[in-house]
Amino acid sequence: xxxxxxxxxxxxxxxxxxxxxxxxxxxxxxxxxxxxxxxxxxxxxxxxxxxxxxxxxxxxxxxxxxxxxxxxxxxxxxxxxxxxxxxxxxxxxxxxxxxxxxxxxxxxxxxxxxxxx
Numbered sequence: 001x002x003x004x005x006x007x008x009x010x011x012x013x014x015x016x017x018x019x020x021x022x023x024x025x026x027x028x029x030x031x032x033x034x035x036x037x038x039x040x041x042x043x044x045x046x047x048x049x050x051x052x053x054x055x056x057x058x059x060x061x062x063x064x065x066x067x068x069x070x071x072x073x074x075x076x077x078x079x080x081x082x083x084x085x086x087x088x089x090x091x092x093x094x095x096x097x098x099x100x101x102x103x104x105x106x107x108x109x110x111x112x113x114x115x116x117x
Contacts (some may be wrong), residue, residue, distance in 0.1 A: 003055075006053075009050055009053060012046060013046055013047070013050060016041065016042060016043050016046045019039045019043075020039055020040060020043045021037070022037045023035065023036045023040075024036070024088070029076045030085075031085055033038070033085070034081035034082040034084075034085050035082045035085075036074065036076050036081060037074075037077075037078045037081075038078035038081075038082055041071060041074045041075050043056060043073055044071060045068065045072065045075060048064050048067060048071065049069050051064055052064050052065060052068075064069055070103070073103070078101055080095065
């Protein structure tokens with residue numbers, strides 16, 4: 001990994017930790033709950049991306065990359081939840097069912113890959 005991409009990734013991590021600190025310092029407000037989950041999940045995604053770039057053992061990188069798929073799904077879900085909370089609308093039942101279906105498919109996929117290996 002070259003120096004420029006390393007510096008960009010390090011700068012991204014430094015910037016992404018600021019909202020984590022600020023959101024955890026706020027009181028427990030229902031309106032900020034999904035936003036807090038979104039910020040923490042995005043920070044976790046950043047840490048996993050950094051680990052993928054720095055670790056040289058390919059089997060560990062493979063599993064980190066497989067873990068990043070559900071995290072991306074969580075980020076998208078928390079984005080929708082945050083937008084729905086700020087517009088003061090209820091979450092439609094179909095979105096809840098799609099979320100459960102998507103997560104079960106992700107976990108089933110990871111489980112079957114472990115069985116094959």
